[in-house]
Amino acid sequence: MADAKPPEGGLITCNQCGNQVPRLQFCIRCGDPLGDEYAAEQVREQRRRFAAAPDERVNAIALVSTLFPQLPRADMRSFRLAFAAGVAIIVGLALLGFFPVALASAAVLVPLLMVLYLWDVDIYEDAPLWVIGATMLWGVVAGVAYGVLLRGLPSAVGFGRTDIADVLITGVGLPVLEGALMIAGPLLLLRWKMFNDVLDGATFGAASAVSFAGTHLIVQSLPMFGAGLRPAGDALPWVIQLLSLGVLQPVIAAGAIGALGAALWLRYRAPVTDRHALGLVGQPVVALLGAAALLVAAGLAKTLLPLIPQTLVLAAIAVIALLWLRRALHVGLLQESREAGVRGDIRCPNCGLMTPEHTFCGNCGISLRALPTSRRHGTAADVPPVPKPQP
Amino acid sequence: MSFPFAAPPPAPSRSSPVAIIAVFVGAMLLLAILAVVFIVLSQPPAPTAPCQPGQACAPKPSLPPVSSGSPLPSSGPTAVPTAVPTPVPPTLPPGATATPFVLPTATPVSDSPAVLSGAVWQSATLNYSFEYDPEWWTLVDSSDDTAVFSSVDFDAQVVIHAVTAATSVDELIAQQLSVVDRFLIGRVKDTDDYDALLGPSIGYVNGQGDVYSGTLLSSDGTPVAPGGVTVLAATDGRLTVSVVVIVGSPDAQVGPGTHQHVARSSADDFLKTFDWDTR
Numbered sequence: 259m260a261d262a263k264p265p266e267g268g269l270i271t272c273n274q275c276g277n278q279v280p281r282l283q284f285c286i287r288c289g290d291p292l293g294d295e296y297a298a299e300q301v302r303e304q305r306r307r308f309a310a311a312p313d314e315r316v317n318a319i320a321l322v323s324t325l326f327p328q329l330p331r332a333d334m335r336s337f338r339l340a341f342a343a344g345v346a347i348i349v350g351l352a353l354l355g356f357f358p359v360a361l362a363s364a365a366v367l368v369p370l371l372m373v374l375y376l377w378d379v380d381i382y383e384d385a386p387l388w389v390i391g392a393t394m395l396w397g398v399v400a401g402v403a404y405g406v407l408l409r410g411l412p413s414a415v416g417f418g419r420t421d422i423a424d425v426l427i428t429g430v431g432l433p434v435l436e437g438a439l440m441i442a443g444p445l446l447l448l449r450w451k452m453f454n455d456v457l458d459g460a461t462f463g464a465a466s467a468v469s470f471a472g473t474h475l476i477v478q479s480l481p482m483f484g485a486g487l488r489p490a491g492d493a494l495p496w497v498i499q500l501l502s503l504g505v506l507q508p509v510i511a512a513g514a515i516g517a518l519g520a521a522l523w524l525r526y527r528a529p530v531t532d533r534h535a536l537g538l539v540g541q542p543v544v545a546l547l548g549a550a551a552l553l554v555a556a557g558l559a560k561t562l563l564p565l566i567p568q569t570l571v572l573a574a575i576a577v578i579a580l581l582w583l584r585r586a587l588h589v590g591l592l593q594e595s596r597e598a599g600v601r602g603d604i605r606c607p608n609c610g611l612m613t614p615e616h617t618f619c620g621n622c623g624i625s626l627r628a629l630p631t632s633r634r635h636g637t638a639a640d641v642p643p644v645p646k647p648q649p
Numbered sequence: 650m651s652f653p654f655a656a657p658p659p660a661p662s663r664s665s666p667v668a669i670i671a672v673f674v675g676a677m678l679l680l681a682i683l684a685v686v687f688i689v690l691s692q693p694p695a696p697t698a699p700c701q702p703g704q705a706c707a708p709k710p711s712l713p714p715v716s717s718g719s720p721l722p723s724s725g726p727t728a729v730p731t732a733v734p735t736p737v738p739p740t741l742p743p744g745a746t747a748t749p750f751v752l753p754t755a756t757p758v759s760d761s762p763a764v765l766s767g768a769v770w771q772s773a774t775l776n777y778s779f780e781y782d783p784e785w786w787t788l789v790d791s792s793d794d795t796a797v798f799s800s801v802d803f804d805a806q807v808v809i810h811a812v813t814a815a816t817s818v819d820e821l822i823a824q825q826l827s828v829v830d831r832f833l834i835g836r837v838k839d840t841d842d843y844d845a846l847l848g849p850s851i852g853y854v855n856g857q858g859d860v861y862s863g864t865l866l867s868s869d870g871t872p873v874a875p876g877g878v879t880v881l882a883a884t885d886g887r888l889t890v891s892v893v894v895i896v897g898s899p900d901a902q903v904g905p906g907t908h909q910h911v912a913r914s915s916a917d918d919f920l921k922t923f924d925w926d927t928r
Contacts, residue, residue: 332666333666333669335666336666336669336670337669339666339670340669340670340673340674343670343673343674343677344673344674344677347674347677347678347681351681357835357864357872358684358688359681359684359685359688361872362680362681362684363677363680363681363684366677366680367677370673370676370677370680371673374669374672374673374676378669408867408869408871409873417790417795417797417806417808417810417828417893419790419792419795421790424868428868428869432869475871478867478871478873479871479872479873481873481874481875481897481898482864482872482873482874482875483684483687483688483691484688484691484692484693484898484901485864485874485875485898485900486688486692487685487688487689489862489864489875490835490837490839490862490863490875491834491835491836491837491862491863491864492835492836492837492863493835495834495835496834496835496864499834499866499870499872502870503870503871557869560868560869560870561868561869564830564831565830565834568870
């Protein structure tokens with residue numbers, strides 16, 4: 259086995275004498291070489307890495323690799339920059355007082371990234387176009403209907419007084435309805451056997467959720483567009499509210515509904531025989547309750563809290579939703595990998611090196627299922643080779 | 650030394666990084682431009698001034714011109730009295746004696762019901778009341794210290810809230826504004842002369858107040874429409890009362906005025922009929 263360079267600083271437990279010793283080449287107590295200990299440490303570290311992006315931890319808070327798990331590593335940076343540019347555009351417009359334009363930009367930020375993602379990775383190249391667009395289209399149609407419904411609802415009657423009926427409707431009933439509408443579209447695709455990966459369910463759920471969130475925001479805000487380009491208002495609260503509407507709330511929706519989609523696909527579509535190994539994240543009932551809990555928590559925060567505390571709570575819920583979706587994807591990818599046999603060699607679309615065709619690339623560790631189907635089955639000619647890393 | 654699983658460099662992307670960012674930013678800007686076009690096209694036309702600039706502006710006479718009406722009652726010089734009138738001694742019937750002075754009589758008490766211009770809302774514990782027109786306003790929420798009315802015809806609400814005078818006018822206004830900030834984002838003072846609050850008073854007790862602009866939020870925090878809020882408060886030493894008028898799309902044209910003006914005019918009934926003490 260290869261030698262492992264000891265990381266500097268800190269302590270490591272020597273396998274020979276069991277003592278905590280400085281991280282050097284040899285144990286200072288018994289003289290045993292510490293190479294095995296470092297190698298085992300690295301393996302443990304590898305196991306903590308996210309199957310869809312092996313250079314990140316499973317429990318990392320990473321927006322792009324979680325919402326867009328099938329992106330090759332080379333494109334992730336571009337998407338991060340694009341996302342940052344989108345946020346900068348929204349903040350800039352809000353600071354200049356162009357609130358309605360900033361609002362429209364916030365509504366399309368994450369949905370546009372999702373469209374760009376689907377176009378860039380061309381995930382379902384061999385699927386009919388209407389199937390690919392169906393989930394986003396469903397999100398748009400359901401978002402319009404939901405937005406119209408909300409505009410027709412009477413406004414809250416209590417001025418500064420918490421009315422329990424209002425809270426139940428706005429904080430509980432509407433978020434549950436929202437969740438039901440967002441997952442209804444992807445559920446229609448559950449019967450297609452060609453979409454049998456956990457990533458399919460997660461992608462359909464997230465795509466439906468973000469298009470729903472963006473559309474109902476625009477429909478609900480339509481009267482704002484009659485207020486002129488620069489309606490009166492203080493810019494700072496607007497910036498906070500727009501970041502909540504354009505980033506946090508779509509992320510919560512995508513995380514909750516994406517994780518629910520992943521659980522449904524894991525349970526009913528993915529070729530996994532040992533379903534107990536999926537744990538709680540693979541149980542549709544648990545996922546359903548979890549998604550509802552996240553959406554209701556967000557709804558209650560929006561109903562009951564002032565702007566700043568509300569935004570902080572929504573940020574915390576967004577983090578939980580992202581981590582849950584990430585964990586569902588990771589567990590699903592690992593479990594699916596245990597069901598398949600080894601086929602021939604392919605060139606990994608992520609790193610460009612040849613690897614036996616199974617679930618993970620033997621060179622870079624990325625889940626090959628986390629790559630577009632067309633590229634997954636590509637030949638050596640499809641992807642330009644890259645130089646092998648030098649030892 | 651190296652690990653066998655050290656991550657190799659990423660394969661070249663199918664799309665260039667610059668292309669991805671350019672497509673995204675281009676699409677964002679394109680949608681922003683579309684939004685600008687939509688907003689410009691959705692803007693209502695600027696209200697036309699009732700008077701020509703630079704000319705005297707007065708309301709048109711509501712009566713027909715004098716020349717077309719009946720003759721004036723008197724067109725001649727005003728009669729001037731020529732002599733100072735002299736007092737006339739009272740004439741008494743024979744045998745009657747003159748009363749040296751008349752005792753002042755008590756103010757007559759009317760047993761007829763009070764004249765009401767609408768329905769009465771009264772607080773049983775704080776003992777204040779006001780009237781409102783049920784054809785214009787619907788009572789949607791009520792407690793002993795607060796009444797909330799929604800306009801029947803407009804997107805407007807009036808909130809009347811009373812506390813004991815231990816709370817000052819400034820404190821009550823600050824409390825009400827903190828509630829307003831829950832549903833009005835980006836609140837700033839409305840400095841438009843047209844919207845100015847002139848002589849704020851409640852029940853003919855002078856008070857303080859201001860007008861604010863912002864954007865109304867729905868109960869789930871979505872900005873839904875521009876909003877105007879008028880907050881005024883006054884105290885009589887026993888109670889401190891605030892009146893908040895919330896108007897959606899305040900600058901929308903309604904007849905010759907704006908939505909905010911019409912709603913505020915309609916809400917004037919609350920202020921004028923406010924009775925500070927009904928005990």
